[in-house]
Amino acid sequence: MEYITIVSDTYEKALEEARRRYGDALRVHSRREYTVGGGLFTRKRRKCEITCYLSNARAEEKEKRPSVTSQDLAEFEKEAQTPDPSSLTEAERLDTGQPARQLESRKRVDEILDLNGIGMKLRERIVDGFEPGDDLELALSDRIISSIAIDHENQAHPRKYQIFLGPTGSGKTTTLAKIASLYKTVGKDVGIICLDSYRVGAYDQVKAFADAFSIPSILVEDEDAVILAKDSLRDKDLVLVDTMGLSPNDIPLNLKLRGLLSLFEEQDTSYLLTCPATMKTQDMLKQWRHYTQFVKVTSLIVTKLDESQSIGSFLTFAYEVGLPVAFCTNGQGVPDDLKKASTLVLMEYLDGFDMEIRPIIGQLT
Ligand SMILES: Nc1nc2c(ncn2[C@@H]2O[C@H](COP(=O)(O)OP(=O)(O)OP(=O)(O)O)[C@@H](O)[C@H]2O)c(=O)[nH]1
Numbered sequence: 310m311e312y313i314t315i316v317s318d319t320y321e322k323a324l325e326e327a328r329r330r331y332g333d334a335l336r337v338h339s340r341r342e343y344t345v346g347g348g349l350f351t352r353k354r355r356k357c358e359i360t361c362y363l364s365n366a367r368a369e370e371k372e373k374r375p376s377v378t379s380q381d382l383a384e385f386e387k388e389a390q391t392p393d394p395s396s397l398t399e400a401e402r403l404d405t406g407q408p409a410r411q412l413e414s415r416k417r418v419d420e421i422l423d424l425n426g427i428g429m430k431l432r433e434r435i436v437d438g439f440e441p442g443d444d445l446e447l448a449l450s451d452r453i454i455s456s457i458a459i460d461h462e463n464q465a466h467p468r469k470y471q472i473f474l475g476p477t478g479s480g481k482t483t484t485l486a487k488i489a490s491l492y493k494t495v496g497k498d499v500g501i502i503c504l505d506s507y508r509v510g511a512y513d514q515v516k517a518f519a520d521a522f523s524i525p526s527i528l529v530e531d532e533d534a535v536i537l538a539k540d541s542l543r544d545k546d547l548v549l550v551d552t553m554g555l556s557p558n559d560i561p562l563n564l565k566l567r568g569l570l571s572l573f574e575e576q577d578t579s580y581l582l583t584c585p586a587t588m589k590t591q592d593m594l595k596q597w598r599h600y601t602q603f604v605k606v607t608s609l610i611v612t613k614l615d616e617s618q619s620i621g622s623f624l625t626f627a628y629e630v631g632l633p634v635a636f637c638t639n640g641q642g643v644p645d646d647l648k649k650a651s652t653l654v655l656m657e658y659l660d661g662f663d664m665e666i667r668p669i670i671g672q673l674t
Pocket residue numbers: 475476477478479480481482483484505508511552553554555612613614615616638639640641646
């Protein structure tokens with residue numbers, strides 16, 4: 310008796326195919342259901358294999374029907390012999406190359422996370438339950454970026470007072486100038502208050518930028534002056550406030566700044582922590598812990614992206630403390646080297662991906 314094996318996605322489809330080829334003389338001898346694929350790079354698919362024979366009573370009909378070619382049979386056989394990974398022993402699994410692919414995939418993920426300087430906590434979140442398919446790079450970049458929040462709210466509807474905080478030389482004043490120009494360009498009436506009366510030349514720097522953009526600026530030295538400055542700028546849509554770079558160890562300066570900041574109403578104020586992308590996560594955490602003792606830090610501004618090898622340091626920091634990113638800067642040029650933070654901007658700075666992120670960005674924007 311001649312046996313024929315047919316494989317399809319379901320039992321019904323296999324039977325239909327068998328009937329189409331061999332007619333009613335066909336009898337099903339046995340069926341076997343199994344899955345194929347399901348490795349790191351292929352999706353699991355269910356298959357059904359039926360083994361059939363032609364009934365003797367109608368055997369003569371077989372001659373009239375087109376018979377399956379030997380090439381078809383070889384193809385069916387090959388497909389039918391694809392093992393079900395879940396039913397294999399460890400040794401058999403090794404034969405399929407699946408663990409090797411998994412290992413290779415895991416290695417690639419580690420390589421990319423290392424290259425981008427992703428710290429432990431964020432790394433754990435990214436790899437937790439991560440089962441990349443064919444699109445490992447796309448899925449991984451999405452996992453990295455989606456761990457971080459973007460402060461769209463502050464970008465679109467900034468509170469009246471935007472206070473720039475951060476360590477010395479982190480780019481507070483330069484970024485303030487860039488943001489002042491940005492908001493002025495979109496029609497907002499902007500003013501500047503400078504709380505830095507300590508560093509020599511600090512206010513000169515602020516004033517030079519303010520004058521260049523025809524924005525009023527006021528230097529204040531004590532708490533009374535803050536009240537007067539706020540009053541003088543009461544009609545402005547937006548008041549950007551520059552502060553002195555602060556060492557956590559300088560107690561008198563810390564107390565001074567704390568007193569000055571207490572005069573800005575919390576509901577009208579955003580506190581923007583400005584950190585260079587080159588800074589270590591631990592140092593960012595130290596700054597954040599310090600400022601959160603007296604204000605509620607609202608969002609992060611990342612500066613000097615142009616000088617940094619990787620963005621993992623601030624991504625890890627932002628993830629750990631749940632701080633959304635509002636702006637990024639990538640150069641000394643005022644006002645041009647400023648970008649509103651966005652998923653796409655951050656993706657652009659991810660390193661180690663073979664896929665072309667730039668063309669993807671081009672298509673999306
Ligand atoms: N490469 C690069 N340099 C930047 C960027 N932003 C600021 N800078 C430079 O960093 C230096 C310090 O910038 P400031 O804006 O003065 O920094 P600050 O935080 O106000 O400094 P202090 O007021 O002294 O605490 C300046 O030379 C800036 O031009 C940036 O995005 N990329």
